[in-house]
Amino acid sequence: MSDDQTGSRRFRRTLASVMLVQIVTLVVLWLLQRHYTS
C-alpha cells in the first residue's frame, strides 16, 4: 500500500474519531448543564 493511501486512510479514520469525540463532549456538557443547573 502506498504512503498516499496510508495517509488518506489515517485522515479518514482520524476524521471519524474527531467527530465522535466532539459529539461525546457536547453530550457530556449538555448533561452537566441539564443535571446540575436548577
Place this chain on the structure above:
Amino acid sequence: MHALNWVIVVGWLAYVVVHGIRRSTGTKELSGYLQANRSLPWWAVGLSVMATQLSAVTMIGTTGQGATDGMRFVQFYFGLPLAMVILGVTLVPFLHGSGVYTAYEFLERRFDAKTRSLTAFLFLVSRGMSCGTIIAAPAVVFSAIFGWSIAWSVAIIGVPAVLYTMVGGVQAVTWVDVKQMILIVTAIVAVTITLLVQIPVSPSDALHIAGATGRLRVFDFSFSLTNTYTFWSGMIGGTFLMLSYFGTDQSQVQRYLAANSVDEARSSLLISAYWKIPLQAMVLLIGVLVFVFYQFERPPLLYNPAHERLVRQAQPAAYGALESRYAVDVGARDAAARAVAEARDHGSDAGAASAMQVYRARQAGVDTVRTEALALAERVTGQPSRDVNYIIPRYVLDHLPIGLAGLFIAAVIAAAMNAISGELNSLSTATVIDFYRRWVRREAPDEHFLIVSRVATGVWGVFACVVATYAVNLGSLIEVVNRFGSFFYGSILGVFLLAMMPGSRALGAFLGLLAGMAAVGAVNFGAPSVSFLWHNVIGAVTVVIVGTLVSAAGRLAAVASEQHGAPRRP
C-alpha cells in the same frame, strides 16, 4: 512563593532554552530554519499548533472567567472542529502542494504582488502588536503578585522564547511546544484533582453549588448578533474565525507547512479539532471549581494584591468597613453552602431546594460587597479594577501544595512562551520571504537569508518586549489594535476562498479585500454592539461577492474587447 517552587520554574526555563537550542541542528539552511525541511511528524505539528494558540491568557484569564462567569465561554470554540475539517480538504492541500514558505506567497502565484504584500503587511502589523500583548497580560499579573517590575516580568517570559526561536527556528519552536504542552496538560489535570480533594463536599454537591449560580450553563441557543457566547455565534461566527486563523494566519500555516505530506499536515490540524473543546472545558472547569473552593474558604475581597495595597493605604476606613461586611457575608454563604450539601446528603429534595434558595441570597450579598470594593479600587487607582485574571494566581499561591504551585506558574510561563515563539517565527518568515526576498534582495546565498531570518526574529522579539513593557499604559491603543485585527481577518479568508475559485482574477481579489475591510469597518462604527465573531462572516462574504462580481466584469470586458478586435491584455 516557596524556594522549591522557584527551583521548578527556573529549572523548567533553563531546560526549555537548552532543549530548544539543541534542536537547532539541521537549521543551517533557510528551508530547515523556516520549514524544518518538511520533516516534522504530524503529531508534533498538531501539538505545536495547539500550543501556539494556548497562551498565558488561557491559563489565567480563561480559568478566571470560569470562576466568575462559568462554562459558557466554551461555545466560542464550537466551530473549530468543523473549520479544521473544511481546511483539511480545501486550503491545506492547496498551500502544502504549492511549496510556498508563507500563505501570502501563494496569493502572488494565484493573483498578484500587491494582494500578497497587503495581506502580509496586515499580518505583520496585527501579529507584531498582539505578540506584545501576549507577553503583557501575564507580565502585569506577575508584576502585581510577586512585586516585580514590568520590565523584569516581560524579560522572564520574553528572553528565553526569543533566544531559542532565534537560534533554532521552527524545529526548536515545534519540539519545545511539544514538551510545554505536556507540562501544561499535566498542570491542568493536577490542579483539577487537587481542587476536588480540597473542596470539603462531594464532587456532586460541588457541581450542584456551581450549578445553582448558573456557572454550569454551557449552551445558549438564542440567536444574537451582539452576544459572542451563544451556540450560533460559536458555530457560525466561530467557524469563520477559525477558518481565518488556521487557514490564513502565518503563525498557524507555518506549523503545518513543516509537515512532510498533505495528509500529515491535515492530520496535524485534526489534533486541535480533537482536543480543543475538551481542553477548554477542563480549563473553565478549573475556574468553576476554584469558585466552589472559595465558598468554603475565605476569598480575598480584591484579588489584585497591588490594588488591595493601594486601596488599603488610600481609604483605610472605607475598605475596613467593606472587609467587615465581606467577612460576615462570606461566613453566612459558607454556612448556606454546607447546608445545601447536607440537605442533599440526607436526600431531602424540599430541604435541598430551600437551602439552595438561601444559598443564592447569600451569594448575592457577597457579590454586592465585591462590586462595591471593585468600584472603590477603580476610584483609588484610576484603572479598570476587573480582577478576573488574578483569581487563579491567588488561589495557586495561597492554597496549592508546594511544588504544584511552581508547576502551575511554570505552565503559565510555558503557555506564554509557546504563543510568542510561534508568532516570532512566523513574523520573521513573512518579513524575510514576503518583503525582504521579494522587494529588497531577490537573489542571495541561502546563508544570507538564514542570517536575515535570525536577525528578523530577534528584532521582532525586542519589538514585542518593548510593546509589552508599555502595554500597561497603552490600554486604549491595544484595544484599537485588536479591533483593527478583526477588520481584516475575515476579509483575508475571503481572498483565499477566491483563490480557490477558478474564475477569480487579481483585480477582483484586491478590490474584494478592500471592500471586505470597508464593510467590516462600516459595521464596526455603525453598529459597534455587533460581536467581533460576526465581523469574520461579514468580511469573508463581502470579499467573495465583490471579488466574484469584479472578476466576472473583467471577463466580460475581456470578451467584449476581443470581439471588437482590440489587442488582448496579457
